[in-house]
Amino acid sequence: MARKKFYITTSIAYVNALPHLGYALEIVQADVLARYHRILGEDVFFLTGTDEHGAKVVKAAEQAGKIPEDFTDMVSEKFRELTRIFNLSNDYFIRTTDREKHWSKVQGVWLKLLENGDIYKKKYKGLYCVGCEAFITKKDLIDGRCRIHLKEPEVVEEENYFFRLSKYSKNIEEILKKDKIKIIPASRKNEMLSFLKDGLEDISFSRPRKDLKWGIPVSDDETQTIYVWADALINYLSGAPGRWPADVQCIGKDIQKFHSLIWPGMLLSLGLALPKTIFVHGFITVAGQKMSKSLGNVVDPFELIKKYGTDAVRYFLLREIPPTEDGDFTQEKFEGRYNADLASGLGNLVARVITMAAKLEIKNSKTKITNKNLKSLINKTQKECYSFLDGFEFNEALMAIWEIISWCDKYIEKERPWVESKNQKEVIGNLLFAVGEIAKLLEPFLPKTSEKILEQLKTQKSQPLFPRI
RNA sequence: GCCGGCGUAGCUCAGUGGUAGAGCAAUGCCUUCAUAAGGCAGUGGUCGUCAGUUCGAAUCUGACCGUCGGCACCA
Numbered sequence: 001m002a003r004k005k006f007y008i009t010t011s012i013a014y015v016n017a018l019p020h021l022g023y024a025l026e027i028v029q030a031d032v033l034a035r036y037h038r039i040l041g042e043d044v045f046f047l048t049g050t051d052e053h054g055a056k057v058v059k060a061a062e063q064a065g066k067i068p069e070d071f072t073d074m075v076s077e078k079f080r081e082l083t084r085i086f087n088l089s090n091d092y093f094i095r096t097t098d099r100e101k102h103w104s105k106v107q108g109v110w111l112k113l114l115e116n117g118d119i120y121k122k123k124y125k126g127l128y129c130v131g132c133e134a135f136i137t138k139k140d141l142i143d144g145r146c147r148i149h150l151k152e153p154e155v156v157e158e159e160n161y162f163f164r165l166s167k168y169s170k171n172i173e174e175i176l177k178k179d180k181i182k183i184i185p186a187s188r189k190n191e192m193l194s195f196l197k198d199g200l201e202d203i204s205f206s207r208p209r210k211d212l213k214w215g216i217p218v219s220d221d222e223t224q225t226i227y228v229w230a231d232a233l234i235n236y237l238s239g240a241p242g243r244w245p246a247d248v249q250c251i252g253k254d255i256q257k258f259h260s261l262i263w264p265g266m267l268l269s270l271g272l273a274l275p276k277t278i279f280v281h282g283f284i285t286v287a288g289q290k291m292s293k294s295l296g297n298v299v300d301p302f303e304l305i306k307k308y309g310t311d312a313v314r315y316f317l318l319r320e321i322p323p324t325e326d327g328d329f330t331q332e333k334f335e336g337r338y339n340a341d342l343a344s345g346l347g348n349l350v351a352r353v354i355t356m357a358a359k360l361e362i363k364n365s366k367t368k369i370t371n372k373n374l375k376s377l378i379n380k381t382q383k384e385c386y387s388f389l390d391g392f393e394f395n396e397a398l399m400a401i402w403e404i405i406s407w408c409d410k411y412i413e414k415e416r417p418w419v420e421s422k423n424q425k426e427v428i429g430n431l432l433f434a435v436g437e438i439a440k441l442l443e444p445f446l447p448k449t450s451e452k453i454l455e456q457l458k459t460q461k462s463q464p465l466f467p468r469i
Numbered sequence: 470g471c472c473g474g475c476g477u478a479g480c481u482c483a484g485u486g487g488u489a490g491a492g493c494a495a496u497g498c499c500u501u502c503a504u505a506a507g508g509c510a511g512u513g514g515u516c517g518u519c520a521g522u523u524c525g526a527a528u529c530u531g532a533c534c535g536u537c538g539g540c541a542c543c544a
Contacts, residue, residue, distance in 0.1 A: 055543090
């Protein structure tokens with residue numbers, strides 16, 4: 001029998017700025033799911049990458065004194081490095097500047113949409129701010145003036161290609177209502193449904209080449225550049241040939257609309273299958289405030305990892321940040337979690353068990369579980385853990401695992417296995433077994449730590465997993 | 470403005486009609502195998518405010534206050 005396929009994607013990161021902790025959350029969550037489904041024996045493909053076109057990137061490149069080609073190479077490499085330091089198990093890293101893999105696919109999709117009659121040319125009327133050298137939206141206005149340049153914008157008309165999204169509006173509404181694409185959490189689905197009530201409008205799919213050179217040219221019209229949606233979303237096809245449809249697409253709440261409305265519209269037009277689940281995570285605030293350059297409170301994941309280690313940061317993101325809501329980062333919260341859960345909890349338990357086993361020369365390979373309560377707790381926890389992961393509840397899954405740790409600490413206190421007795425070896429045997437099971441359960445979340453624990457069980461040499469801060 | 474979420478111990482949150490819960494932090498005691506780690510016990514809350522339904526409300530209803538999010542071409 002063929003193995004069940006599992007295709008999971010993250011959004012592709014926009015390379016106008018360096019990676020921050022919020023993006024790390026998304027790739028770590030996706031990594032846990034990918035690793036979990038590999039454990040289930042499924043044929044997993046895990047895709048991530050970078051989105052590299054558009055005016056903002058050109059601007060950021062200029063500010064950095066670089067040409068877009070070099071700038072995007074540099075920033076994209078930073079994101080690739082992020083995947084490495086987080087120990088990500090992604091199978092591919094797609095870049096939208098990849099002409100061979102991505103451009104050709106995008107242009108092919110464009111032609112298909114055109115063939116289906118879903119792309120047409122239309123005059124686009126927009127508010128253009130001379131100061132910004134770009135179209136701005138009503139949101140950018142204060143008293144009818146651009147909030148940056150305090151000038152009234154001009155109404156400018158230009159010709160764009162449009163995608164007939166309106167045609168699929170009813171269809172998309174049905175799809176979301178019937179959970180043919182399951183949006184998690186439900187509150188995000190409701191947002192989309194309320195949006196769909198009024199029906200969707202057609203959306204522009206291109207910009208004049210003169211305004212946007214850094215992008216993929218429209219297949220049969222050199223005067224136009226393909227706009228972000230028709231470019232970036234295609235990465236899910238170009239980055240993993242033969243893998244579509246995705247089982248899970250991990251995204252942030254800011255780009256929900258594109259994934260829950262525009263993307264399904266495109267797929268319907270193309271006659272492709274729909275993604276099964278869209279998982280929408282929240283944002284990370286810093287001491288209750290939005291992370292932003294202007295506030296100067298952007299948390300650099302590279303520095304965090306350098307200071308605390310990969311798995312400590314993974315643990316914080318998965319345990320402290322609610323999966324689908326905003327969560328808060330502070331140094332105090334981070335170190336609190338670290339000391340309480342990782343150093344005193346997991347790390348300390350592993351150390352005391354291994355030390356006792358080593359002293360008595362009890363080989364892990366010969367241990368078996370004799371305590372019925374422990375046995376049923378482990379079985380129960382494994383089931384819970386898997387079902388929490390099916391529901392994207394990473395924090396709950398970790399809490400369940402930590403119950404075993406707590407049980408073991410109580411068990412040690414009660415049995416006092418450092419005192420010589422006739423069941424001393426049996427007790428330590430049970431503990432060794434439990435620690436091994438904890439390590440196995442932790443693999444999707446803290447892969448390196450899991451490995452270290454299993455290694456220590458073999459060598460019986462205790463080394464601190466998480467030195468106390 | 471419209472729509473939706475939330476407001477429970479110092480902090481983070483669980484708890485959808487029947488005598489208020491967990492983890493962290495703080496306190497006391499016990500213990501020493503272990504990363505000054507572990508165990509036990511207590512402390513700690515008029516469950517946002519007001520009104521209503523009910524024998525009985527954190528839990529249902531309404532109003533109000535506070536807070537957060539959504540309301541398409543920035544991704």
